[in-house]
Amino acid sequence: MFYTRRTVFVFICSIVFLQALYYIITLQLKKNQTISPYDLTSDKEKLSVSNDTTLIQKIEPSFISTTSIQTLVPSFIKATYVLAINLTRPDPVVFKSYPVCNFSISNNDTSIYRVTVSKTIHPFDVIEKHHDDIDWGGHWFPKTCRTEQRLALIICYRNREFHLKLFLDNIHSFLKQQQLDYTIFVVNQHGTDQFNRAALFNVGFLEAMKLYSFDCFIFHDVDLIPEDLRNVYKCGDRPRHMSVAVDKFNYKLLYSTLFGGVTAFSLSDFVGANGYPTVYWGWGGEDDDMYLRVSRKLKKSITRYPIEIARYKMIRTYNHTSGKANPHRHDILYSKYDYNRDGINTTRYNLHELVFYKTFTMINVTLTEERFEQISARLNITKRKPAKKIKTIRRKA
Known part of the structure; x- marks a missing residue:
């Protein structure tokens, strides 16, 4: 009898152990999978959303180095996330019956469009x-009107959690008031x-673009927060410089070709334009390069909202310091290199993980300098020679 009970007990323990082992392995496999919130849409549906499928075909990322390795995503305390989600979409039939969203800026009382920027840093769970x-x-x-554009708001990021919290808490309120269909992407440079x-x-x-066929892209610094609702986050027929007047610079445009901070394409x-250049490591150069791409490659001029509308507050605290200035930025900028040789088509990176937080999508990558x-050598750039000093000779009186 004792032997039979022991055999049954061992058998039950073995079953429990095998089930536990199966659960652990299954859970680990799920963690290693990243399911896009937009993957529920077929490729044909993705292409049908865009008015120009050839543009999507032009940027197929076959040249991208994509590797899945151990989790390297920054740890955001109290920020909830999922790896597999079912993105809520409007019913196509009902959606077509909605009126077009129209954020009105016709009121003569301009004060109603002023945004009060919150300066309180909340934990992620409070922001959520x-x-x-x-x-x-x-x-x-x-949920009550039909948008005409699909906006991807893209933020470059590294070790600026306080700025990110302030930005997210403010920008979501701002964009929702403008009745936009938008998704926020935070691209973190690991390493x-x-x-x-x-x-x-x-x-x-x-x-x-792998996730969904967006048709409007706004590239945004994490430390800039818009202050006027009339600064509508939409794209037009020309690239737009959004952050014209920043409080740090007394709400003045520093120079006529300035194209940094926040831009819309x-x-x-x-x-x-073949996207942004990839050759500016460290601080400086890339904004001016992008301005030249617009004027020289696209053969277009940039647009701006009036200075009283395109106002931004810059977050200037929390011990952030800019990177070292790129000593070669002027050599590259003024070389008149062929923009087809550098840009989207030469962007190389290791993709570690995509994480879908509640208030943003994190894209975690490593770039190789x-x-x-x-x-x-790649762009056929000749380093500029320093200007010769002109010797002055004093004549005797």
């Missing part, structure tokens, strides 16, 4: 409660190589 109507991944669209703001924007564009314009000698 402030915006509990947002879908996973930082996606939102109006110790110098920060490459422009390359991260390209990564955000490429990864966003339609899909066709961004592809036509390219030395100036390699850049020079």
